[in-house]
Amino acid sequence: MTALKELYQEVILDHNKSPRNYHRMEDADRKIEGYNPLCGDHFTLFIKIENDVIKDISFEGAGCAISKASASVMSSTVKGKTVKEAEELFKKFHELVLGEGNPEEDFEKLGKLAAFSGVTEYPARVKCATLAWHTLHTALTTKEHRTTTE
Amino acid sequence: MSKVFNKTKVVEKKVFSVEKIREDFPILKQTVNGKPLVYLDNAATSQKPAYVINAMNHYYMEENSNIHRGVHYLSELATQSYEEARNKIQKYINAKHREEIIFTRGTTESINLVAYSFGRYNFKKDDEIIISAMEHHSNIVPWQLIRDEKNILIRVIPINDRGELFIDKYEKMFNSRTKLVSLVHISNVLGTINPIKLMIEIAHNHGVPVLIDGAQGIPHMKIDVQELDCDFYAFSGHKMYGPTGVGVLYGKKEFLESMPPFQGGGDMIKSVSFEKTIYNDIPHKFEAGTPNIAGGVGLGATIDYLNQIPFEVALEHEHNLLIYAQEALSSINGIRIIGTAAHKSSVLSFVIENIHPHDIGTILDDDGIAIRTGHHCAQPLMKCFEVPATARASFAIYNTKEEVNSLVKGIHKAIKIFR
Numbered sequence: 001m002t003a004l005k006e007l008y009q010e011v012i013l014d015h016n017k018s019p020r021n022y023h024r025m026e027d028a029d030r031k032i033e034g035y036n037p038l039c040g041d042h043f044t045l046f047i048k049i050e051n052d053v054i055k056d057i058s059f060e061g062a063g064c065a066i067s068k069a070s071a072s073v074m075s076s077t078v079k080g081k082t083v084k085e086a087e088e089l090f091k092k093f094h095e096l097v098l099g100e101g102n103p104e105e106d107f108e109k110l111g112k113l114a115a116f117s118g119v120t121e122y123p124a125r126v127k128c129a130t131l132a133w134h135t136l137h138t139a140l141t142t143k144e145h146r147t148t149t150e
Numbered sequence: 151m152s153k154v155f156n157k158t159k160v161v162e163k164k165v166f167s168v169e170k171i172r173e174d175f176p177i178l179k180q181t182v183n184g185k186p187l188v189y190l191d192n193a194a195t196s197q198k199p200a201y202v203i204n205a206m207n208h209y210y211m212e213e214n215s216n217i218h219r220g221v222h223y224l225s226e227l228a229t230q231s232y233e234e235a236r237n238k239i240q241k242y243i244n245a246k247h248r249e250e251i252i253f254t255r256g257t258t259e260s261i262n263l264v265a266y267s268f269g270r271y272n273f274k275k276d277d278e279i280i281i282s283a284m285e286h287h288s289n290i291v292p293w294q295l296i297r298d299e300k301n302i303l304i305r306v307i308p309i310n311d312r313g314e315l316f317i318d319k320y321e322k323m324f325n326s327r328t329k330l331v332s333l334v335h336i337s338n339v340l341g342t343i344n345p346i347k348l349m350i351e352i353a354h355n356h357g358v359p360v361l362i363d364g365a366q367g368i369p370h371m372k373i374d375v376q377e378l379d380c381d382f383y384a385f386s387g388h389k390m391y392g393p394t395g396v397g398v399l400y401g402k403k404e405f406l407e408s409m410p411p412f413q414g415g416g417d418m419i420k421s422v423s424f425e426k427t428i429y430n431d432i433p434h435k436f437e438a439g440t441p442n443i444a445g446g447v448g449l450g451a452t453i454d455y456l457n458q459i460p461f462e463v464a465l466e467h468e469h470n471l472l473i474y475a476q477e478a479l480s481s482i483n484g485i486r487i488i489g490t491a492a493h494k495s496s497v498l499s500f501v502i503e504n505i506h507p508h509d510i511g512t513i514l515d516d517d518g519i520a521i522r523t524g525h526h527c528a529q530p531l532m533k534c535f536e537v538p539a540t541a542r543a544s545f546a547i548y549n550t551k552e553e554v555n556s557l558v559k560g561i562h563k564a565i566k567i568f569r
Contacts, residue, residue: 004516008567039508040525040538062538064506065568122512
């Protein structure tokens with residue numbers, strides 16, 4: 001597989017075309033914006049947390065295929081997970097796109113997130129892949145309403 | 151000019167041949183991802199001919215020394231090379247006096263110089279300046295900094311959906327409080343060539359001076375500052391086949407002489423005591439500290455290079471490429487060209503339905519094609535066209551029809567991936 005095909009895997013193209021959980025959530029507990037000033041990628045995350053579990057999560061906004069698909073896959077992955085589990089996934093995901101960590105061991109835990117492994121070959125696109133995750137991380141750990149990748 | 155140059159001297163080319171021009175630019179010979187490099191990001195920065203690279207190399211190998219200071223041999227040599235470059239620039243843009251050429255770090259610093267020196271000195275509360283909707287951030291933010299300090303008003307000339315300024319609306323923006331017009335010559339996003347001669351005339355009829363942001367102007371047309379009658383013209387070396395880190399502010403002598411210094415330091419003074427400092431004459435008043443000497447020398451060499459190739463024919467070739475590319479891209483389904491002004495130069499911005507510009511950029515890069523994607527430091531303009539970003543191909547004299555064909559092929563590939 002060429003690096004380009006590795007980057008634009010079916011999962012990513014599919015989630016870009018039909019993003020999951022792509023809607024506003026009026027009764028969200030947390031609403032937070034993620035912004036990548038360099039690219040103009042801009043998403044808003046909506047999260048509902050009950051007893052430390054991410055009960056519901058959705059997003060809306062605009063960005064490149066990598067950032068949009070990443071937000072979509074992330075939302076389906078962390079829904080139902082505890083805050084701690086979500087934070088662990090973020091760490092694993094971050095290692096994956098930076099080409100760090102232990103891929104064989106982590107691939108199983110990552111599931112569909114593993115589709116973003118191709119990003120390692122494109123350092124300029126790492127920020128696209130991690131924007132939604134950084135935003136989630138900020139939402140889960142602070143009281144900020146906006147986060148940027150800069 | 152220095153002696154060693156004969157070795158690398160440009161052979162005069164009366165007849166334009168793009169193949170011959172390409173030979174002058176070493177970087178164009180390389181491959182990217184196994185494909186020949188197709189460099190279409192010239193509006194960001196152009197490539198440099200070996201002639202310029204060698205001139206800078208020669209400066210560091212044979213002449214390096216500080217200027218305007220030493221009495222020793224090398225200092226005199228370096229001073230001579232640097233000041234010779236100023237003469238070349240003066241001639242190239244047809245400035246009346248050599249001291250009207252101020253060396254800066256680039257267009258951005260040139261504009262900041264005018265904002266902080268002319269603006270801070272002349273603007274009073276409720277004064278107004280006029281800029282346009284298609285300005286680069288570097289011709290917006292310096293004025294906002296002064297606005298916040300001086301409480302002035304920034305008025306913005308609107309554009310139509312082709313990306314042309316409304317001249318009639320511009321004419322009506324002047325009043326007794328208007329202190330300056332600061333206007334881009336050629337838009338880095340839309341490629342629009344603004345009718346600056348007319349716009350300068352209109353401003354002058356109201357007694358208002360005009361600064362032109364010529365970052366994209368000077369690489370793509372012959373500039374005659376006296377004919378334009380602009381009061382300031384700002385440009386960078388690196389977009390006109392010269393080095394990065396050096397640029398020019400041209401300013402009419404009477405303005406520059408009346409303006410206070412921009413920065414303080416060495417070289418900009420005549421005498422310093424703790425009680426009083428006497429500033430140097432122009433241009434040195436505006437050139438505090440040791441400048442980018444090698445860059446200045448390199449910019450001088452760039453002008454030698456441009457003078458030795460049939461530049462005007464080369465520009466025609468470049469323009470024909472733009473037309474060719476514009477027609478080719480227009481025929482692709484789902485593409486929208488951003489910026490369709492009647493007078494355009496070298497820049498082709500576009501968006502493709504359902505494909506984000508960044509993804510286009512990555513896919514083209516896979517085939518060795520370099521374009522720019524993003525907001526191009528013109529976020530307000532992106533808003534005008536209701537796009538978050540565009541893909542932009544921008545041309546230089548060394549680009550070819552074959553390269554445009556590669557671009558078209560790459561775009562089809564992107565569309566196929568995202569179908």
